[in-house]
Amino acid sequence: MTGELSPIDKAKFVAAKRAVDFVEDGMRVGLGTGSTAAWMVRCLGEMVRDDGLKIRGVPTSTRTAALAREVGIEVISLDEARWLDLTIDGADEFDGDLNLIKGGGGALLQEKIVATASDQMIVIADVGKEVETLGAFPLPIEVIPFGWQTTKALVEEMLISMDVLGRNVTLRMNGDAPFVTDEGNHILDLHLNRIGNARQLSMVLNQVPGVVENGLFIDICDVVVVGYGDGRVETRDINEGTVQTDRLDFVESENLFADLDD
Numbered sequence: 001m002t003g004e005l006s007p008i009d010k011a012k013f014v015a016a017k018r019a020v021d022f023v024e025d026g027m028r029v030g031l032g033t034g035s036t037a038a039w040m041v042r043c044l045g046e047m048v049r050d051d052g053l054k055i056r057g058v059p060t061s062t063r064t065a066a067l068a069r070e071v072g073i074e075v076i077s078l079d080e081a082r083w084l085d086l087t088i089d090g091a092d093e094f095d096g097d098l099n100l101i102k103g104g105g106g107a108l109l110q111e112k113i114v115a116t117a118s119d120q121m122i123v124i125a126d127v128g129k130e131v132e133t134l135g136a137f138p139l140p141i142e143v144i145p146f147g148w149q150t151t152k153a154l155v156e157e158m159l160i161s162m163d164v165l166g167r168n169v170t171l172r173m174n175g176d177a178p179f180v181t182d183e184g185n186h187i188l189d190l191h192l193n194r195i196g197n198a199r200q201l202s203m204v205l206n207q208v209p210g211v212v213e214n215g216l217f218i219d220i221c222d223v224v225v226v227g228y229g230d231g232r233v234e235t236r237d238i239n240e241g242t243v244q245t246d247r248l249d250f251v252e253s254e255n256l257f258a259d260l261d262d
């Protein structure tokens, strides 16, 4: 990549850079998916290479696995790790209770399994992801391909019975074909505008036959590290509120800015 980073990339980078401070030698670390998580993987790779940090990473997608290997992180499966010390991942939205919408990149299933199997989940996000109420970002749900149109109709009926206002459900596409997840499934995006009761919706969605998992992460995230375009970074802890605000120098890691396609 040449030239200046955009403010949004600076925000993502400083959040990632601050979050890797939580990583200690010997940890088993869940590695999230998406452009913000990719910054985190690159930062960890730099620490492995330059500081001799020893960690084992459990990636949440084939994309992240490839990047982790490329930057020199030892990659293991979740079954090998069994339990993780920490997961660092991005999000599409977070609210004041640190509940999330995830799955914009289509990796929500592995992301939820990995985050749930971790002592701590840290989300890294630019400040634009912060919302008062979840739902402006379309809620992704992963469904098995068999009978997906029936599953979609059942989800729509369920939304009506729950009096959810926005009920437009769309199949995510990849060009002319349905998007296929790492698990061989499809994604339905629920355009809800506003999710009144995210906890209830999450539970009810997972009861529809054909739905594998939904992108609501309720009571899973412990810390959100929020990045700003001017280099400010805030750490918000579910127990302690905003615990730290400072400014990072995003020019210091220029070597990380090469080959950025994610």
Ligand SMILES: O=C(CO)[C@H](O)[C@H](O)COP(=O)(O)O
Binding pocket: 032, 033, 034, 035, 036, 037, 089, 090, 091, 092, 101, 102, 103, 104, 105, 106, 107, 108, 111
């Ligand atoms: O949930 C995700 C992938 O399934 C991502 O973490 C989420 O979409 C945020 O992505 P980005 O950091 O590129 O904005």
